Amino acid sequence: MPEEKIVDARDTFCPGPLMELISFMKRAEIGDQLELLSTDEGSANDVPEWISKVGHELVSNEKIDDVWHIKVRKAK
Amino acid sequence: MKILFVGGGMGGTIAANNVARRLSKEIRSGKVEITMLSATDQHWYQPGLLYVAFGKMALTDICRDQSSLLEPGIKFFVDPVEEFELKQNQVRTKAGVVHSYDMLVIATGCEAVYDEVPGLKESSETPYTRDGAVAMFKKLRDFEGGKVAVVVGVPHKCPIAPIEITFMLHEFFEKRGIRDKVQLQYTYPIARIHNIENIAKWAIPEFERMEVDYETFFNMKEVDVDNKIVHSEEGTEKEFDLLVTVPPHRGLQVIEDNNLGEAGWIPTDRYSLMMNDQDNVFALGDTTNLPISKTGSTAHFESEVIGENIASLYRTGTATREYDGKVYCFIEADRGRATNACFNYIDPPEIKAPTKSMHMLKMSYNQWYWSSARGLL
Ligand SMILES: Cc1cc2nc3c(=O)[nH]c(=O)nc-3n(C[C@H](O)[C@H](O)[C@H](O)COP(=O)(O)OP(=O)(O)OC[C@H]3O[C@@H](n4cnc5c(N)ncnc54)[C@H](O)[C@@H]3O)c2cc1C
Numbered sequence: 001m002p003e004e005k006i007v008d009a010r011d012t013f014c015p016g017p018l019m020e021l022i023s024f025m026k027r028a029e030i031g032d033q034l035e036l037l038s039t040d041e042g043s044a045n046d047v048p049e050w051i052s053k054v055g056h057e058l059v060s061n062e063k064i065d066d067v068w069h070i071k072v073r074k075a076k
Numbered sequence: 077m078k079i080l081f082v083g084g085g086m087g088g089t090i091a092a093n094n095v096a097r098r099l100s101k102e103i104r105s106g107k108v109e110i111t112m113l114s115a116t117d118q119h120w121y122q123p124g125l126l127y128v129a130f131g132k133m134a135l136t137d138i139c140r141d142q143s144s145l146l147e148p149g150i151k152f153f154v155d156p157v158e159e160f161e162l163k164q165n166q167v168r169t170k171a172g173v174v175h176s177y178d179m180l181v182i183a184t185g186c187e188a189v190y191d192e193v194p195g196l197k198e199s200s201e202t203p204y205t206r207d208g209a210v211a212m213f214k215k216l217r218d219f220e221g222g223k224v225a226v227v228v229g230v231p232h233k234c235p236i237a238p239i240e241i242t243f244m245l246h247e248f249f250e251k252r253g254i255r256d257k258v259q260l261q262y263t264y265p266i267a268r269i270h271n272i273e274n275i276a277k278w279a280i281p282e283f284e285r286m287e288v289d290y291e292t293f294f295n296m297k298e299v300d301v302d303n304k305i306v307h308s309e310e311g312t313e314k315e316f317d318l319l320v321t322v323p324p325h326r327g328l329q330v331i332e333d334n335n336l337g338e339a340g341w342i343p344t345d346r347y348s349l350m351m352n353d354q355d356n357v358f359a360l361g362d363t364t365n366l367p368i369s370k371t372g373s374t375a376h377f378e379s380e381v382i383g384e385n386i387a388s389l390y391r392t393g394t395a396t397r398e399y400d401g402k403v404y405c406f407i408e409a410d411r412g413r414a415t416n417a418c419f420n421y422i423d424p425p426e427i428k429a430p431t432k433s434m435h436m437l438k439m440s441y442n443q444w445y446w447s448s449a450r451g452l453l
Pocket residue numbers: 082083084085086087088113114115116121122123124125126155156157158183184185186203204205233234237328330360361362363370371372373374375404405406
């Protein structure tokens with residue numbers, strides 16, 4: 001069964017949301033989905049850019065009350 | 077009350093000493109008992125490994141007997157925990173001894189793992205292990221020139237190290253008079269050259285001055301050992317004559333085997349530092365799953381919170397402090413200079429121009445650390 005996880009990377013500067021996502025992807029199985037919560041302006045762009053570079057899937061990317069909710073799925 | 081510390085590294089030691097001093101009377105009268113279990117009788121000051129790798133310190137400079145660092149009331153055993161039986165409030169050790177507790181603090185750290193990147197171990201140098209730091213110095217000393225690549229695994233402890241290693245490589249080769257024969261290449265896993273934006277902004281002009289090439293979005297996939305090429309997950313590659321790595325890390329296997337946390341990272345509340353779903357278990361330092369820097373300074377500031385809270389829980393039944401995410405890092409630069417970064421969950425660091433006095437302060441801290449571990453600083 002694919003897993004769905006939330007990683008709360010709000011209000012933290014280091015290692016930051018994308019590093020958290022990379023760590024998650026290394027451990028995840030194909031099909032697993034992650035919702036990354038971030039207050040870091042840059043991650044709204046950096047995360048989708050990395051996802052497309054390595055060939056995973058961006059499910060959604062929306063800002064709700066100053067928090068980005070970025071959903072991604074491990075595709076390979 | 078029985079308080080048990082598992083792990084005698086930076087976090088476990090500072091926290092245990094903190095509690096022992098706060099509750100010294102109660103320990104003397106036998107009302108409180110503090111026990112520490114660790115995997116070794118030695119205490120390693122890991123930040124010193126960076127200096128060992130550049131020939132500036134020896135391994136003997138960065139190690140002390142663990143028992144010499146502990147407050148007299150702490151019972152210390154070298155007997156690693158193999159089973160955590162949280163429901164029974166007890167742990168079972170390698171020697172088969174069962175230790176029960178009223179409060180447990182887990183500070184087992186994390187360790188470099190190479191199995192995720194085929195070819196990395198046999199082809200790279202690293203300051204992240206004791207053998208690695210000694211071997212790295214020998215390689216650097218004998219290096220005659222060529223392509224040097226710095227590659228960074230995720231996650232890793234000491235997030236400042238990739239930047240510091242690069243400055244130190246530049247300075248080392250400059251001092252040896254072969255900098256013009258060395259092509260220094262830095263890579264980093266995310267979109268900028270450091271995850272902290274202000275550090276990245278500060279470091280870019282410094283890297284340009286030192287003629288360090290850099291590539292972002294570079295996550296190691298595998299190393300072609302024969303042809304000396306690192307391939308990235310992003311589809312790019314780096315050729316090297318000398319490969320220096322900050323390896324990927326994991327929490328300890330014993331944490332994962334006991335189902336305390338995936339990949340050895342213990343789910344922890346970022347303010348109370350209590351393990352999730354537990355009311356008498358704290359997690360501390362590198363082993364937490366908190367999205368914050370895995371550094372000794374983090375472990376130190378967390379220890380102060382845990383020390384105060386354990387004492388107040390004992391006395392009043394209530395915790396008094398929350399951890400605010402404070403981290404303080406020195407950042408070694410070149411030419412005998414350093415700067416620093418201080419931040420918490422809310423405020424990012426402001427990075428000032430490096431100075432010689434900040435470098436001297438870091439060199440002094442490398443000696444003072446032992447007082448800091450004892451809780452005197
Ligand atoms: C090259 C390098 C440079 C660094 N530079 C800096 C720096 O400049 N500034 C900074 O703040 N930090 C730095 N760090 C990071 C810092 O050393 C760590 O973040 C810090 O040691 C974490 O403390 P800890 O107590 O969580 O873990 P550790 O200090 O690693 O301690 C873990 C302890 O757990 C024990 N243990 C393991 N298994 C068991 C078991 N089963 N049962 C009982 N005990 C067990 C071990 O023996 C050890 O005593 C650096 C690290 C490295 C490698």
